[in-house]
Amino acid sequence: MRAMQSVLVFLVVILIVDSNVAVAQRAAGAAKALPATYVSAADIQANLNGAPSAAVNPSPNIRVVDTGGYNVAVGVIHRPQTPPGVVAVHFKVTEVYHVMDGAATLVTGGAVVDAKMRPADALSVRLEDGPGESGTSIQGGMSQRIKAGDVVIIPAGTPHWFSSIEGSITYVVIRFDPNRLLAPK
Helix, strand or coil: CHHHHHHHHHHHHHHHHHHHHHHHHHHHHHHCCCCCCCCCHHHHHHHHHCCCCCCCCCCCEEEEEECCCCEEEEEEEEEECCCCCCEEEECCCEEEEEEEEEEEEEEECCEEECCEECCCCCHHHHHHHCCEEEECEEECCEEEEEECCCEEEECCCCCEEEEEEEEEEEEEEEEEECCCCCCCC
């Protein structure tokens, strides 16, 4: 019975401490609230129009915002139907794709074939999605057909690759950068 009372007292103390920490965190957060960032449809279209014939938009991030504890990038990519592109692995950055138009087969997970580290001074590493590696294909991954309206979450470190594109695909990409590798813009 005494042990049960000790456990109960311990749990009550944890709840009180935890609620005090939560209140302090909310108060600290309210003192340094950051403004919201708006990315308009016109911003997205202007970014797409910047590289209409490129296989990949050379500067897909429209905005990179410091959200207090990490940076978040918002961009858009249009990929025409071409021979399969390269595999990408972003070691530190998680991506979320929202497909706006078109369809493709996206392969995720598995092992990268012919993996090569991307140079630290590469434009894509510095401005787009941080350090990682590229390859020619994926072995043992999961294939999923994605189309307009679909959303895909690709955690940092997960290989991903469009093995085929049906005509073209256009998608908004949100990048979560906990190490603040991407400079705000």
